[in-house]
Amino acid sequence: MAVPTIAWKDGIIRIIDQTRLPGEIVFLDIASLETLCEAIRSLRVRGAPAIGVAGALGVALAAYHFQGDSRPGLDRTIREAASALNATRPTAVNLPWALGRMTRVLDADPGGAVPDMRERLIREALDMLAEDDAVCRRIGAHGLSLIPDSAVILTHCNAGGLATSGYGTALGVIYAAHEAGKTVRVFADETRPLLQGARLTAWELRESGIPVTVLCDSAAAVLMRKGVIDCVIVGADRIAANGDTANKVGTCGLAVIAKACGVPFYVAAPVSTVDFSIPDGEGIPIEERDGSEIAEGFGVRTVPEGVPLFNPAFDVTPHALISAIVTEEGVLRPPFDAGIRGLRV
């Protein structure tokens, strides 16, 4: 399936509102930067590659709506838009990566005329939208080799079409295996607190005709200890130079359990998820989100009033627990540092 995660038409960004899935399929037409920033902060659009693309399209939106022909005015508008978008969420490096690509369009031609620069900014964002799809398909093609036939695969959160422009990273590998005729069956952790696994991964896979079973995050150890799971595959929000990987909270615990059970643990992500500037996971900023996501999930209070909550949105899986990292450039095996250096262009 190609999930209609995000699209652009004439100065409008259309996203599927992921907070409404799977109950309702609601599209939002976003025409202002503020609306887009709210949509990213509220996880209406989420997933590291998708928020990278959303950020780029947000800058394109600012370019599209820019009036006048002052080049310093355009530059200021674009940089302010990039700055506002960059402040929405801290962990996924794809967002600053995408925004950096957009502002470099300006840097590369300081004397360019406003109409031309606006057009180039919009084109750059649309290129990134298209590239993301191509990149995911290449991740899928490379990752294919890791998936045995009749594979039973565990995944966490959503690293699917809904986390990208439409095909997915971890789920991209699963889709590629399915398309190649391999039999695959997926166990999807529900992924507390926001249930992206239950709501999004299960929905995507069901739509694609891939058998999927949902379980509580805490039940994954049961399957791994029983030898039911052939491999775990997850996406990533930021990968440090040594391979340490930030991903949805719960990922690190799964990796510890997978290691103890001898289950291969794979990360699938585009090269844009690699942060070459930080040596290891210690440097990755981890977003802490409001405790109400835990205490009032879906409108019912489940934690007594006055009790504090701890709600990190991500955790860091140390590279030593990762069996392979799949990017559009191929499959990296440990030790990752040399391989990751080789991805730098």
Add this chain to the structure above:
Amino acid sequence: MAVPTIAWKDGIIRIIDQTRLPGEIVFLDIASLETLCEAIRSLRVRGAPAIGVAGALGVALAAYHFQGDSRPGLDRTIREAASALNATRPTAVNLPWALGRMTRVLDADPGGAVPDMRERLIREALDMLAEDDAVCRRIGAHGLSLIPDSAVILTHCNAGGLATSGYGTALGVIYAAHEAGKTVRVFADETRPLLQGARLTAWELRESGIPVTVLCDSAAAVLMRKGVIDCVIVGADRIAANGDTANKVGTCGLAVIAKACGVPFYVAAPVSTVDFSIPDGEGIPIEERDGSEIAEGFGVRTVPEGVPLFNPAFDVTPHALISAIVTEEGVLRPPFDAGIRGLRV
């Protein structure tokens, strides 16, 4: 605090309806076996020691309401009640243990007169209710030695006053440490799918003035890897002869992570939780509950229609991951088999 989990007055079993906590404090007056069986199946009363006591009181209820003076009639009624109660939930061995104690009252005096036997059955159940409290306080006293001052403790599910007749096993140790003047702080996993940690453990601890923070089950690894947690302490639903321990799903994964992080992992449970008849955890029956607990947990459907669910209520933690088992008889250290044999009376 003494939680009013379960009480008996004149042929009525009064329980606090744990499915309504923490939002509402609702007491149920139970006068029939059918109502009690439903209350156990629906987790209105839950926790291995508490359902043992509830089972015994259920048999007392049958004795209380028995009419006539046929001894074979009384025996049949009591055995049918025990059988119905035993069928409610399969994993906690405290239930068959308690029911066995009740039917042995009959076995011990085949010629006893009906009025006398009815009275003795009721007295046996009330003894078990009182003993449970005393046993929990002894578990607390023994477990105290495991808790350092200024301890930060992680627990999972609810092994507190609400899981027993009022004091708790894992939380009993925490209460004992608190009462002994030690400073303790607790992180309580919310415990999907039914959120006993968020709803019950957080409520009990807050009522007792012990600082508690709630987190998603999957975030516990973050704290353990950071070195924040001094020890993990949980209850148990059935302990095999070698120390393998069934407890709420998620426990085994926590134990794997604790081992990997060098965090001591303790189990606290009464001797009635030990199943001397099974050599290891393979023999422990694991209850699978309806998938709707996951899919519709907040009154809102969070899993797409038609997607299967995997919902084991318990898992088995292998003895090799357990640092100590605390019972009312003392603290057992590995290897557990000899120590557990020594508990057999």
